[in-house]
Amino acid sequence: MKDIVATATEAARDMAVRPASKVLDAVADRIASRIRARKPKLNVVFNPQQCFWTIGGEGQRDGSIRELMSIHLRAAFAHDNPHEQIVITEAYVRGAQPRFGTFMVALPPSRVTDATIAMMLLPIKGKKGKPFSSRIILKDQFGRTYRTQNYTFRWAESPLPPLPRSS
Numbered sequence: 001m002k003d004i005v006a007t008a009t010e011a012a013r014d015m016a017v018r019p020a021s022k023v024l025d026a027v028a029d030r031i032a033s034r035i036r037a038r039k040p041k042l043n044v045v046f047n048p049q050q051c052f053w054t055i056g057g058e059g060q061r062d063g064s065i066r067e068l069m070s071i072h073l074r075a076a077f078a079h080d081n082p083h084e085q086i087v088i089t090e091a092y093v094r095g096a097q098p099r100f101g102t103f104m105v106a107l108p109p110s111r112v113t114d115a116t117i118a119m120m121l122l123p124i125k126g127k128k129g130k131p132f133s134s135r136i137i138l139k140d141q142f143g144r145t146y147r148t149q150n151y152t153f154r155w156a157e158s159p160l161p162p163l164p165r166s167s
Helices: 002-037
Strands: 042-046 052-059 065-079 086-093 105-107 113-122 132-134 136-140 145-147 151-155
Touching: 042 136, 065 086, 065 105, 065 151, 086 113, 105 113
Parallel strands: 052 151
Antiparallel strands: 042 065, 052 065, 065 113, 086 105, 086 136, 132 151, 136 145
16 A cells, blocks of 8 residues: 555656646746847946047048047957857947948957947037047947947047138
């Protein structure tokens, strides 16, 4: 009699455990898919010696030069998704639009990447000759946006020659 009760008890335990493991597997799969689907956290550490802003120029059809805000930054980038590479495709500051989108910075998983990003923006958000503080907004290949911490870019004298005055 004891053997029958023990066998029945083991069978009941076995039946109870099987469905629980299937439920736990389903829950684990859902959690894993959400972790993979979430936007990674991007860490940016600016190199203060190579972060500055200045005035750049864009040639116009009539021969004039249109002034643009030029921000140059060098930083160490890392993110927390061990399964996905992030490719930064666009960078700008709030309230300004990038004029050229020709760079891409690939950030592989589980690595720190040292990279340079140069932005040409309109309108000019800083005052010439003064440091400029802002967050940089970065956009990846999936259209997700990341905001850096606020950073103060030093002013660098413009390499452009003075614009001729029209009479």
